[in-house]
Amino acid sequence: MSAPAPSPLAIVDAEPLPRQEEVLSETALAFLAELHRRFTPRRDELLARRAERRAEIARTSTLDFLPETAAIRADDSWKVAPAPPALEDRRVEITGPTDRKMTVNALNSGAKVWLADFEDASAPTWENVVTGQLNLIDAYTRGIDFTDERTGKTYALRPDEELATVVMRPRGWHLDERHLTDAGGAPVPGALVDFGLYFFHNAKRLLDLGKGPYFYLPKTESHLEARLWNDVFVFAQDYLGVPRGTVRATVLIETITAAYEMEEILYELRDHASGLNAGRWDYLFSIVKNFRDAGPGFVLPDRNAVTMTAPFMRAYTELLVRTCHRRGAHAIGGMAAFIPSRRDEEVNKVAFEKVKADKDREANDGFDGSWVAHPDLVPIAMESFDRVLGDRPNQKDRLREDVDVKAEDLIAIGSLDARPTYAGLVNAVQVGIRYIEAWLRGLGAVAIFNLMEDAATAEISRSQIWQWINAGVVLDNGERVTAELARKVAAEELADIRAEIGDEAFTAGNWQQAHDLLLKVALDEDYADFLTLPAYQQLKG
Numbered sequence: 068m069s070a071p072a073p074s075p076l077a078i079v080d081a082e083p084l085p086r087q088e089e090v091l092s093e094t095a096l097a098f099l100a101e102l103h104r105r106f107t108p109r110r111d112e113l114l115a116r117r118a119e120r121r122a123e124i125a126r127t128s129t130l131d132f133l134p135e136t137a138a139i140r141a142d143d144s145w146k147v148a149p150a151p152p153a154l155e156d157r158r159v160e161i162t163g164p165t166d167r168k169m170t171v172n173a174l175n176s177g178a179k180v181w182l183a184d185f186e187d188a189s190a191p192t193w194e195n196v197v198t199g200q201l202n203l204i205d206a207y208t209r210g211i212d213f214t215d216e217r218t219g220k221t222y223a224l225r226p227d228e229e230l231a232t233v234v235m236r237p238r239g240w241h242l243d244e245r246h247l248t249d250a251g252g253a254p255v256p257g258a259l260v261d262f263g264l265y266f267f268h269n270a271k272r273l274l275d276l277g278k279g280p281y282f283y284l285p286k287t288e289s290h291l292e293a294r295l296w297n298d299v300f301v302f303a304q305d306y307l308g309v310p311r312g313t314v315r316a317t318v319l320i321e322t323i324t325a326a327y328e329m330e331e332i333l334y335e336l337r338d339h340a341s342g343l344n345a346g347r348w349d350y351l352f353s354i355v356k357n358f359r360d361a362g363p364g365f366v367l368p369d370r371n372a373v374t375m376t377a378p379f380m381r382a383y384t385e386l387l388v389r390t391c392h393r394r395g396a397h398a399i400g401g402m403a404a405f406i407p408s409r410r411d412e413e414v415n416k417v418a419f420e421k422v423k424a425d426k427d428r429e430a431n432d433g434f435d436g437s438w439v440a441h442p443d444l445v446p447i448a449m450e451s452f453d454r455v456l457g458d459r460p461n462q463k464d465r466l467r468e469d470v471d472v473k474a475e476d477l478i479a480i481g482s483l484d485a486r487p488t489y490a491g492l493v494n495a496v497q498v499g500i501r502y503i504e505a506w507l508r509g510l511g512a513v514a515i516f517n518l519m520e521d522a523a524t525a526e527i528s529r530s531q532i533w534q535w536i537n538a539g540v541v542l543d544n545g546e547r548v549t550a551e552l553a554r555k556v557a558a559e560e561l562a563d564i565r566a567e568i569g570d571e572a573f574t575a576g577n578w579q580q581a582h583d584l585l586l587k588v589a590l591d592e593d594y595a596d597f598l599t600l601p602a603y604q605q606l607k608g
């Protein structure tokens with residue numbers, strides 16, 4: 068029996084955008100409708116499984132490798148598909164949102180790869196969702212060059228061969244796109260919208276350019292979610308008549324549950340997998356979120372005091388490199404949050420030193436490449452990886468058979484010496500308010516106190532406040548963290564911001580709203596799974 072015709076999707080509650088018909092064409096929408104019809108029910112089931120698993124963690128306060136997939140882990144015979152030429156050498160990857168300027172700057176940055184971000188570095192306004200897709204199409208058709216009317220600066224792409232390879236990051240499974248609904252009024256998952264539009268418009272064009280439709284998959288919590296992505300890829304390739312195996316996906320290992328299923332995730336995606344990435348910030352968020360009520364042994368100190376050399380973080384990255392190389396996949400390092408400043412030499416010096424130390428460690432540990440958040444950091448990371456890789460495109464031959472990570476090593480959180488501080492609480496509140504305010508203005512990534520902040524880093528801040536209150540943490544100054552203390556600190560921060568930027572700018576911004584939202588997601592007993600879920604309800608556009 069043939070499948071029923073896809074229900075038409077409606078664009079709802081959205082002002083028309085210039086050139087939107089180029090992205091939201093009839094044929095593209097029919098493809099999205101088909102993706103939605105086939106895969107959203109399974110997405111819904113998998114979200115329900117997430118909740119069951121979290122309930123299990125709340126009951127047991129532990130995690131282990133899965134007994135039912137032991138045979139996959141024990142089987143030495145399988146490998147992932149060989150990397151396509153454009154993804155053989157990934158020694159430096161720059162990340163960032165897909166606005167027009169960032170698109171040109173990232174492609175020109177000298178990095179091997181650009182993670183074009185529709186996820187944590189992008190607030191999902193309809194405009195960002197649609198024009199981000201247009202910018203990528205314009206980049207591939209070489210129609211993106213422009214002059215910034217505000218500054219008069221002109222932006223033009225360098226010749227083809229020097230451009231970074233794009234690996235596009237769609238939204239995670241949990242976020243819906245409220246501006247696209249089916250006949251029953253149900254929204255289409257943002258992941259399918261972002262993936263679908265990008266794949267539909269660019270897959271063939273990218274093949275003609277000698278590249279391909281490459282993706283970063285965020286916030287995956289299990290190998291079953293990876294299986295869903297694999298099925299989406301198979302269907303999408305067949306639909307467009309593109310050979311199976313053309314898509315390549317790099318999975319972010321950035322949830323604590325996925326860390327126990329790295330092998331299985333690669334196995335599910337083996338015909339489409341090209342690597343794993345150590346998404347450290349979401350990983351910390353996931354640890355706090357999942358063990359938020361597991362007692363004092365799971366309380367993390369101040370966010371900025373948890374470094375990649377903490378034993379449980381090291382266990383995670385070592386296992387990731389070992390797993391990838393055993394299976395022929397690239398292991399890609401994470402984001403050092405220090406941002407340089409073209410105006411402040413001292414800030415620059417600190418950023419360069421910190422990023423160099425981070426990238427040196429990753430290169431020495433066997434990673435094949437790593438992320439930077441800013442073009443001025445590309446040469447720093449390049450040097451770290453050039454030193455170790457030389458002329459080789461990667462170091463997948465370093466199998467790291469010396470690595471032996473046990474289940475308990477990944478959650479040995481109590482092994483840290485540092486304890487939460489009052490300054491850490493203040494910083495969490497400051498970052499939370501300032502980040503949410505920017506997000507409500509449509510900015511998904513911002514520099515705050517010379518650190519890159521995005522949805523993942525802000526999630527850690529608000530979750531730590533929640534956890535510290537729940538665990539009755541006593542800070543270094545002797546104060547117990549309570550909801551009242553958090554409210555007092557937030558009120559002080561709001562007053563400080565008003566004094567800093569003046570009444571006019573304060574009123575023009577979303578500061579009170581951001582303050583209220585932060586307190587909601589940090590204090591509500593009913594912990595929101597993602598801060599972007601309630602924030603999206605309030606996002607205009």
Ligand SMILES: CC(=O)SCCNC(=O)CCNC(=O)[C@H](O)C(C)(C)COP(=O)(O)OP(=O)(O)OC[C@H]1O[C@@H](n2cnc3c(N)ncnc32)[C@H](O)[C@@H]1OP(=O)(O)O
Binds near residue numbers: 161170220512518521
């Ligand atoms: C945990 C995770 O998920 S990490 C991945 C998600 N996060 C990100 O991708 C963050 C990426 N980084 C950024 O968005 C930016 O670097 C920010 C917001 C942190 C700082 O940006 P700015 O304040 O514009 O920095 P700054 O003023 O120093 O920028 C200098 C120039 O570099 C450009 N630039 C800065 N970062 C980037 C980037 N990541 N990609 C491309 N260009 C960039 C700016 O556009 C600017 O260009 P211009 O000179 O033509 O105007």
Ligand SMILES: O=CC(=O)O
Binds near residue numbers: 350523
């Ligand atoms: O997405 C990356 C992370 O560090 O989080």
